[in-house]
Every structure is written in structure tokens, then in C-alpha cells.
Amino acid sequence: MALVDMVHGLNSPKLRLIRIEVLVFLGVVGLFVLLILGSYRRRSSCEAVKMTIWVAYAASIPMVSYTLGLMQSSPYKNSLFSVWAIILFIFLGSADSFSAYSLLDNDDWKRFYLKQLIESFWVGEDEQNPRVEPPEYHLRYNDDDRAKLVTVQDIWNCNGSLLSGGNGGRLKDVCLSMALSKMLNRRFAGFQVLAESNLHKTRDFLFGGLLHGDRCVERAFRVIEVELAFVHDYFYTKYFLIYSSHHLFVTLSFAMVPTCGWLAYKLFQHFLRVPDEDELKFLVNANHRNYDALFTSVTAIAIALLEGLQVYIYLASAWSKVAMISKYVTTDSWNSSVLFSKLIGCITSLRYFRSWEDKLGQYTLLKSFDYKSMNILYHATFSLVNKTKKGRKEDKRVRLSMDVKKTVIETLKKNRGLGQLGNCVISLHANEVYYQLSWSCTTLPTTTHIIMAWHIATTLCEVEDKDQHGIDSTTTTNQHVACSLSRYCAYLVAFAPELLPDHSFVSESIFDALVEEARELLKGKKTMQQRKEALRSQDHGDNRLLVVGGRLANNLIEIEHPGDRWKVLCDFWAEMMLYIAPSNDAKAHLETLPRGGEFITHLWALLAHGGILERPTGPAQNV
Template structure:
């Protein structure tokens, strides 16, 4: 919310301040200096560019506003009277004008109506880098975009990087650096889904499945590596759509050079300020100290959202901010109170990946029938499990089940069905819980009330109570938690494929979601949608 306010208010605030300077009855030579500083602040930070995806498509509006602001800043520099710093100001003004173009270009590059489709359509399925510097041509009879032999020779492929014997890529940290290159290549391929290309040419190829299951998910430490590659890949995607990094570092260092050119030029302005105005300011010193002590934060927070219906169905939000801001802040619906987020553990990742490898080995993503049938067979031969395994299964089952509930309550757009369907079902569940559990204050009372309902009642909460009774009848707790662990791991994979790439892309500025990582992982294995076979009675 704070970032959005700063983003939305920056242009109006700068415009208002420039207007005050322009209409002031007296003129000060420092007005031109402060106008330049405001201009730098307005559109020339080298990282943050867009707050949301629609900002990229609205690049023409920002471009017009930027032109108007540049005109008024230039007018203030001229009209502020003679100054000893006129030359420095005009040099800075010229550099800022050039640098402000990076933000416009970043918007344009990531906009659907302009460059996004062109820059993603012809990414080669052999995971190449450097294709943006070549010119593919449309050739008959299919008129597909293709490279000629000379262009292919200039491309740097992932295979070239893997075969490189240079000291940088073959040292102790070489494997991780190669994986960063792989992440960059995969991010370019994933961008095709964000551009709206639902059919990926390589999705049905055997080597695509082999890349995922024989490459990324192969080996003893495959889980840690696979999620690290996906995390870096999504960071590249985030930078492409929401920052200027991609454009800055793909422009032959022109904009980096401009940034360095600002340092000596701005140093020229230091004498313009009174000698005691900043140096003696304790507040300003503390501000600089805070800025320089900031640490780098990953866009992915590596946590799982959690929600428990039995705990929060009677939650009644006050929505003070919603009314105070005249609906600028979204309204929280009743029954939606998020539990404390939990760290995404390696046990959760391993369980999901092992389930993926096992189910694909059987030829499909299951809708939890595979895990239930497997445990039905295994129960005949197993009699309890070790305490360590039981604890792990309990942790995985609880983390994933509450995460799935969180997705339904707070992020239904990330689920395969239309978000309205998920929201409607969830609202009905909240009302059912309010009716069935009215007056029940403790969790124990609520559990017992659901387990004692009439067996002829087919409401979802009552069916859940009957399922709880069935699970309790399993003699050994270890077997009980294994059933739930396998069930929720398979469910997590079943709901991950989706055609709504935009919804996943919009999670990245907010820190991302585990389901987005799984969605990207499955995409690179050619798994773009859920199986379409007949529904089975789970």
C-alpha cells in the first residue's frame, strides 16, 4: 500500500511543487536546482518502473506527463535568473531527459500492445540467449520466424555455456553461475505465456519432459536446485515487467554510463547549498545512514500463506481503511482472517517433487485419486511409522492444506477455475460454518459439532466432518498423516497448471507464491493444463 501511494502520488506532488515555484512572487536561484532534483526523483530511479501490469500498457500517458514535466523544469531553469550553476544544471537536465527514456522504453517493452509479443514470440525452443540481437525472418510455406545459418552461429546457447571451460564457469561457484544463465533463458521462454501465447511449440516434445525430469529433477540435490533455478527465473521475469534493469543492462551500458556521468556533475552543485544546511542536520545524517544500511531483499519471501476455516469463519472485519480511504483499500470480506505465514520448508518441497515424479511416471497428474489408491494398497502391509516420519508428514499435510485454503480465501485468481466460482463456494462455506457452529467458541467444540452431524447432510462442511471420522478410524497416527500428506501434495500439483498467466505475473511484486513456482516448473516440463478426463469420486 505504501509503495502504491508513493507511486501514484509522485507525479501530482512534483507537479504541485513545480507550480508553487513558478507562481512564487519572488525568484530564487535555488529553485532551478530543486526543480532538477525533483525531476530526477520523478522518473529516473534505476530500479522500480511499473507498479502493476496495466501501467505498462499505459505507457503513452506516462510519456505525455513526462514531456510536460520536462518542459516546466526547463522553463524554471531559464526563468530562475542567472546562476553560477547554469551550465551544470543544463548538463544534468540533458542527462535526465535521456535517462527518463528508459522508463518509457521499459513500459513499452513489457506492454501487450507494443513490444511484448514481438520480443517473446520467436524465442527458440532450444533455450538460446542473444536472440534479441538477431533478425529472424518469416519463411514460406508456414511463414514461421526462423534464423538463417549466420544468425544461428552468433547465438549463445545454454549448451555453449555448459560446455564453457573458462575459469568463471568452471570454478567452485561455476555451477550456480551456469544455473543463473539457465534461469535467464527459461525466463524468456516463460514470457511467452505472459504475452498470451497459450500453445508452446515444445510442450509436446519428449525432450521437454526429459529436460524437467531427467535434468532439473534428477540427482540427490535436485529439489533445492530446481526451486533455486525457478526463483531466479521469476526474479528475471519480475525485473522485465516491473523494473528497468532488463533495458539498462541490454543497452550496451549506455544508461549505466549516464548514471556515472551524473556523479561529477551533481558534485558541481554542492556549493550551491549553504555550508551548514545538510552537514549539521542530525535528521539528514540518520537518513543517509538508514539508506546505506539497507540490505537486499529477495522478491520471493519463501513463505506459505495459511488459513483455517474453523478458526476464522466468524471473523468480522472492521474495514476502517476501506471507508477512511473511500474504497481505495480493498474491502475485507467476513470470515477472511489470514493465519500467520509459515516458512516453506525443504520437506514440503521434497514431498511435492517426489509426488510429481511418481505421478508423471504413472503417466498423469492425478486429482488425488492416485495417492488415495496407493495408500489403500500400502495400508495392507504397513503397521505404523517412525515418529520422525510422522512429524514430517504432519507438518507437510498441515502446511499444504492450510495453504490451499489460503488460496481459496485470498488468491482465487491463482486457481484453475474462474475466481468467481471459488469465491462463491468459499462464501457459501463461511455461511454454512456460521449456521452449523453458532455458539461454539473453542476449536474442540467446533470439531465435535462437525463430527456429530447427520450423515444424510451433504453440505461440504458436514462431509468434511465425516471424512475426519474416517481418518480417526485409522489405527496408527503415522498412517493417518501419510494419507493426508500424499493427498495434499498431489492436490497442490493438480491445481498448479493454469492458463491465467497474468494472475501469476501479478503476484511477483507482492513477493510471489509457491503455486507460481510450481506453475513455472510444470510449464518447462510441457504440462500446461490439468488432465481433462472424466471426474472420479475422490
Template sequence: MEGYKYLVIGEEQQAEPEPPSYEPKLRNDAAVTTVEDVWRCNGKLFKGSSRGRYRDMCLSFALFKLIKRRFVGPTIDQLLEKFKLSENDVLILYVFNRFDGYPQVEDESKSRALVRDGLLSEDDDGKRAFEVIKSELGFLRDLFHTKYPVASNPWILICNFVLFATIAMALWIAMTVDRKTNAEHPITKVLVSLLILAEMWEFISYLFSDWGKVILICKYVKNCGPAFDRYHVDKILRVILWRNLSCRSLYEKLEQFSLLNSLKSCCTCSRCCYLLACRLPGTSRKLNQRLRKEKPIRLKAEVKKAIFLSLKKLLASESVVLTNGITTLAELGHDKQLGWACGVGDHAHADEHTHMHTIMIWHIATAFCEMKLPPKNKKGEGLCREIESRAAVAISLSKYCAYLVVFAPQFLPIHSHSSKIMFKQMFDEACTACSGRICRKITYDNMVKIKFKDSDATIISKGVKLGKQLMNLVKEDAKRWELLERFWAELILFLAPSEHAMAHASKLEEGGEFITQLWALLYHARVEKRFLEKKEHAGEHV
């Protein structure tokens, strides 16, 4: 981390406006702790097996200070353009409001190198990168939903302690002066005792929180020396850093939605619900309630590994541009035959093809291929481990992206009006695909019968066409599921960048979405440019 002067703590005391611009500047002196300082420290605290975890906690806090600028003030690109900063600058902008600082602004190549050569350099399939991002988002959640950002100010702690001690002393003196028997004295003693316990618990919970740990680590970094080793300060800190009494971990599950498995109600009723939603104000929200979500699944390490490999390949390329799966198809030699499903090629109808079309067409095609997988028997046999792993990744990401389209479009670069149109197509096409009056689970035979008409193609017919092409072009199951796994890993990275930062922050209190982790990771890598970017600015989502 040599040269990365990302700010961890110390900026609130050193902001000094200077002429001619009178912009607050910060000099890298003894009161400031940067990521570089933490990595340079060779104290005993950083010589154990947990040294990486302690340093990564400070890195997460520094990255948190960077990403919270998405919620107020200018973006990195705007600052670079305004101040003409280079990677060697130590200038740190400070905004005098509730937000307490801004890390050193680096150029694009160095910020990208931090993710590529730092977070993604470990041979752990992205485990460290996602842990750092999860810790960072934990700080972001605390910023909006807890008291720790306020309590981290030492003056607040001092004032709180003085106020508490003054009240407790005044009550005790009052009881001592009034020596007469008074029935209220025991009650007062109980209340004072409860107040003391509450204050002690608040202090201990803060001390053992990630906010308190970062401050303790930074104090250790700045004051590390022989005296610390003599009094075994590192051992005391290890006890405090070992346990977290107050932090709630982020949601480590993937929400799931399958279009083909969700509709089990009457087709006529579904059409009526859609017509009602179109005509009555305020009833459009009820429409997606008829689409049944599946049970969330655990976020597996295989999913993180697939995204880790896709992102690492992206950052290693000369032109770092997000693509919607077409790069994977090109690498495997299927871009000419299957590119239309990504809005690329002569038969793509690019003017009508949106990001939502790409998601749902490939979602249906993935479900089509899933139906041909042999069922697992009671002994756990049926698929080789490689195919099973790749299929699980592709299917889970496919259903997660479909869930985002239907239930959380605010995280995607799509428009609310497109969502309503997609709902209509979902209901109408599902009813057409089902035989009889009552909808049943759509089977492989039902889907094979669906015919594709280029002049009037529907989402389901396009998905079935793509599924048939996949079955015919890639006959080996292992290669077919490798294609789908790599495609969905690439597509979800393509969808992750978002201008709606508050949508991500508001969801953190409930545990957050997995796409929020990807959004933060790409933000720090300075990767936000999409290939074939479409004008699909999100409006008021349903």
C-alpha cells in the first residue's frame, strides 16, 4: 500500500483554509493516520495471524470515507477536473458539515490498481475483497442508522461523561444532605445505578464496535514504540479487537425469483389484475405481489469466485469498459450467433432492446437449460461436481437479476415504465404458454412448443429461442454451463454501477443487497463506463 495516502482518521483537527482559493487543505503530519501509515507499522499487533484483518479494517474505514461522498458533494471526476490533482498530491478536501472528511483523491489508474493489485491480488477467490467491502458498507450503514458516527467524536464522549458524572454526583449529594428517612432514596439509588450501567454498556459497546477498533488501531500506529511493547499494549488490544458486541453483519443471501415458476394462479385472474393495475391509481404496486419470490439462498463462495474472476479479467484489460455479456460470448466464439440476445448484431433490433430485455431473455434461456439437467437422486448423484457448481452459480445469478427487475428496479439502469410493460408481457406470455384455464408450472414440453416470430417476438419466445440455440450450439453440458456462469458474472457487473446511491443506503438497514457490494467495489475501481450505454434513466419506480 505504498503511496496510498487514503485518510483513516485525524482530518477534523487539521482543516485550515488557505489563500488564494481558501479551500480547506490537510497536511500529512503526525495527527493524521493514512492507509500507508497503517501498512508501514511493524508493531507486535501486526505480527500475528490477524494482522491482515486489523489493517483491512482501517482500509475499509478509509474506503467508507470515500464512498460516502456519493451522498453529498462532488464526485471524484469533478474534483480531479477542478483541482487538477495527480496521484502524488496529498490534498484532502474537507466539507464543514455532518460528514467528516474525504480521503486523498487519486487518479484513475492508481485507484484501479488498488482494487486490481490490492484487494483482488490474493489467491482466495475474492474472499478478502468482499470482506473489506462488507466492512466498509457496515460503516456506511452505521452512518445513517446508528449513533456510532457521533460517538466517535472524542469531545462528544467527554461531554457525555462529564454530564453523566455531574448528574450522578448531584443526586448523590442531595441524598447525603437529606439524612431523613425518605422512601424516594432507594428508588433514586436504583435509577442512578441503572444510569451508570447504561453508560458503561454504551461505552463498552462503542469500544468493541468497528468504529472504536479503528480509532484504537490508529492510535497504536501513531504511538507504537518500545513502551507499548514493554506494557504489552498489543495483547490488550487483541482482546478488544477479538470480539464485536454491536455490529450486525450484512445479508449474506441472494433473493431469488423465477418467472416460469412463479405464476400458479388463474390466467384470467392475472389478466384482470393487470388491467386493474393499469386503470386504478395506486394499484400498480399490487401487480408484482402476484409474482411469488422464491426462498432466498445462501451466497455461496462459488458465486463470489465467478464474479472475482470476471472483475479481475476486466481490470487487466487495456480498455476497462463494462459489457453486458457480449465479451464472454466473443471469447467463446458465440458472439455472432448469440449476440442478438445482448442487443448486438444484425438481428438484435438494438433500438428496441433494453437492459431489461437482456436480463429476462437470458433468464428464461437459463431456466430452459436448467430443465434439461438430470435430477439429483437420493444418493446425491446425477451431475458431476463441476457442472453442478457452474449451474448453481448461473441459476442463482439469473434468478437474482430477475428479482432485481421485478422487485428492486431502483438498483438497475432501467426505467419504471419498462417494468410495467415487462409485467404485462410476463402475465400474457405465461398464460399463453400454459394449457388449460388454470396455470401450472411451465414444463420443458410447454416451452418447446413456443414458436418464435421475428415480426412479433415476445420475451418468452426470445428466451426459448436463445435456450434452443444454447442447446444446439454448445452440446456439452460442462461448456454450456461454463458459458452461462461467465455470462451472468459479467452481466451483473455490468448492471452494478448506479447513480442512485440512496437506494443502496436505505437497504443497508435491512441487511443490504449483494449488488450493493458490487456497486461499491466498482466505484473504488473507478469502473462505471458501460459498452453500448442506453438512455434508460431511472424514473419513479413501481
């Protein structure tokens, strides 16, 4: 009987109203989470951020459906229900709330077909009617269609003050990033070979264009960063649809701000008036005040602020910049007007989050091999969080320095000058240590073996030179680059093997075996110095990978001058990054974008625009 009374009590009108209000409040919180963290997630690898976004994303539709059901089944009709329903639909329809959390969400065919239907109405390219003519069967656009297109050349040829001023180069590069993202999307659509990859002008675009000039490194990675931001937004958000709608959605968001402000004012007036007797029966607090109206008024103000923030986020996005620059280029009255140029310049100067984390994941085997996680989150979330395996403890991420970028790009340009993209032996030739060290690249069976052997050797060299004094700045820079890339490649083996040349199962198996080797050979060795001495003194006939790394370290330490040793290691790891970056597994790279991005993905995109789509299968590949 008590249980029945409790159930009836929970279903009383006032408690039902409280439940509805709590759910509406959670909807506003969810909107805030998706708006802020949804834009932030592409530059964060934090698990807490990803889990928070996932909860808000996964709970949105069930929560809205349940709340609307409570309203419909309510024995009374509150005049504020319609306002709350609109708030919930705003939660579902925001620019980030209904985006895909992962690529698996795009396998929902009904949603996919609906998306295609919407895009067929909005995307300007779908309005064009290209002809397919023999014998080449190329798509040919008529003159009217061509006149509607804004090309990169049109933007470069524009003489307006906006694009010829100090910030004009950066704005042009944003448009270039958009064009490149459309080309890169073909890789994600399943095209393994791009038509332009074998053309000489494709190589010229990379080496004579992006990688030409004094500040080419900063510019090249900035262009690729914005390009991958476009790719991320295309697959994971609705910004592409907003961009294609000629600012309809932005206009609606602008209109929402004063509308919500007016609604909040009217509801506050409603709160101040004394309710009649019929209303008092259904109020949460019958203290002669309609607190439901006050709650809704505050909620409307929050929605107005969030809509204003959403407008700012879009105006500060690269999509908005491209839209305004395209209009600017094609409208003579705009590009000839100083006032319009300054106005658009002010809008395009707005800033928001960086497009990616701009950090390198780091892992050191000889520090973390004995790590064993309690997997508390794994058990607490009923396997929603992945289980951490033995020996996998990530080091603190480090900022991707300009020294690392410059070293990799200089290696690419130098190898291109030689007409080759090597599989990690060109640098050994260049440093005249090929005959001493080539065995570590040619005798090991997989790329994972090579990476981990050189990672172990680099770590041991770092320990060996830890107390060295009088090292010049060049050696210090080379050591920083070598250690950063060594730990990054080891991080890829441990945490992102799908981005490497070997099958992920092969890489994981090799790594797991290596962890067990380390636990056996280095048992009881607590300091890095003890571990270094143990590995360097192993029998040379032992072919276990950990011992191979120690033997390679011995060969490197035999190079008398530390500067020469770190030059060898720096050049090797730069070449290794270029060797492992080309890949046909575009999906693996696409999946890195919403979780902070990866440096190897930026290199993958950069090389693709130079026609380098695959890793060399022999000693070297012409580029």
C-alpha cells in the first residue's frame, strides 16, 4: 500500500511538473555542453571531454522524447509546455547537437539519406548540370555553370583591399584550404588513386607552392590545419549545411536573440503577477508566484546567450570567411568599396578555438613497461571506456614545436631534391653510417620492429647523454626533435596502431610481446640508468627486440661526438615520419580529427597534395 501511495505521489501534477522542468534544464545544459565542447573536441584528446560530449550526444534524443511524452500525457495543460518544447527542439537542432559523434553514426542509413535529400536542395554544386561526353567521359560544365563557380584563381586575382592588405594572404589561404578539403574528401569517399597524383604540376604545387618561401613551414601546416578543420566539420557537424544555406540558419539565430529576450521579459512579467486559484493548484510553489514562468524566463535568457554565442562561433569559423570572401570577390560593389573591405576585414578577424590540439602524444617504453592500470573507469562504465592494457601509460603530451616541423619539411624537400622518398635508409647514407646501422632497417621484419628498436636506442642515448655539458644549440635542437618524434612514433604503436603501415593487430601483438620482454629482462631495475646498463650488456646473440634496441644503442654510442649521434637520430626520425605517413586507410585518419588530431594525419594530407599517396615498397620511391 505504501509503495502504491509513493507511485501515486511521484505521478502527482506538481512532481510531474518538477520532473519536466529538471529535464528542460538538463536540455539547456546539454545544449551548452554540445555548443562549447562540441567545437572544442577537435583540439582536445582529453578522455573526460570526449565522455562528456558522448553522454550529452547520446542522451539528447531519448531525453527530449521522454520529456515531450511527459508533457503530452500530463492530466493538465500548462501554457508553458509549448515554450519548453521549443527549447528542447533547439537543443536537438543546434549546430553541434545533432552532428555525428563518430563515423559509425553516419551508418544510420535513414539519417544518411535524409542528409543527402537536404543537401540536394541546398548545395549549389547539385544545381549544375554537367555533361558527360565521349571519348574521355569527363564531366563538362557549360558556361553558365562556370560563371557561378568561384575558383582559387579568382580569389588570387582579386585586387580588392581586403585581399591585398597585410592579412590578405591568410584569407586567401583559408579559401585554398577549402578547395584542398574538397580534393581530400575523395580519399575519404574511397578513391585510392587521385587523377592528379601523377601530374608534374601536383608536385610543383607542393614543392614550388606550399613549401616555397622563407615561412613555408608555418604556412604549409596552417593551410593543412584549416583544411582538416573543414573536413572535420563536413563529416561531424552541420556547418557545411549552414554554409550552403546562404546564411539562412545564421539569420534565424540572429532573430532568436531578440525573440528570446522579449519572451524572457514577458515571462518575468507573468511571474510578477498574482496567479488565480486554478493556476495555484498546479504551481511548484504556491506562494502566490508562478515560479514556472520565472524558470522559463531564465531559460529563455540562457537560450538567447547560447544562440548569440553560436552566431559568433559561426562568424569566427573558416566557413564564414570563405562565404564572405567568395561574395566579396564576385561583387564589384563590395571589392571596390573601402567600407565593405574594412567591415568584412573586422568580421574575418574574429577568433575562436584552434582547429586541432597541436601536440604530440608521447610514450616511453622503458619508463612505462611495468605500468598496470586498475581500469576503474572501464568497470565503472560497464566497458563504455576502453580497457587499458599492460604497459600502456601515456607520457604528458608536448607542444608540437616549429623545430620538429622544420626538420620534417627540410627532410622532405631534401629527399625530393634527390628524387627519392626513402624507407629510413637515405638519412643513414647522408650521415655516412649506412654500413654500421643499416642492419636495423633491413633485417627487422616489420615497420613496428624498426620503430620500437630505434625508440629503445634513442631512449638509451638520451640517458647516456643526460649529464653531458657543453653541448651546442644545434645538438640540443636535434636531440629535442629526435626524442619528441621517437616517443611520438612509440605512442602511435601503443595507442594508434591503425595509423601505421603494419596491420593494427600485428603492431599490437609485437608491442604486447615487447612489454613482456621488458618485464622479464628489466625486473628489479628501478632507475633508467640501471635499465640502460642491463640492456647494453645483453648477449649479442639474443634476438629479442628489446635486446636488439640495446645493441643498436651500442652502435650509436660508438659515434664519438654527441652532435653527430643526435644528427643521425634526428634525421632518421624525420625520415621515419615521412615514410609512415602515406596511407590508403583514409578512414583511420578521419577518425582522429574529433579527438584532437594527429601530426601524422597532417603529414598524410600534406603528402597527398603532392601526389604521394603510398609508402615506398622498395629501397626508395621517386617523388
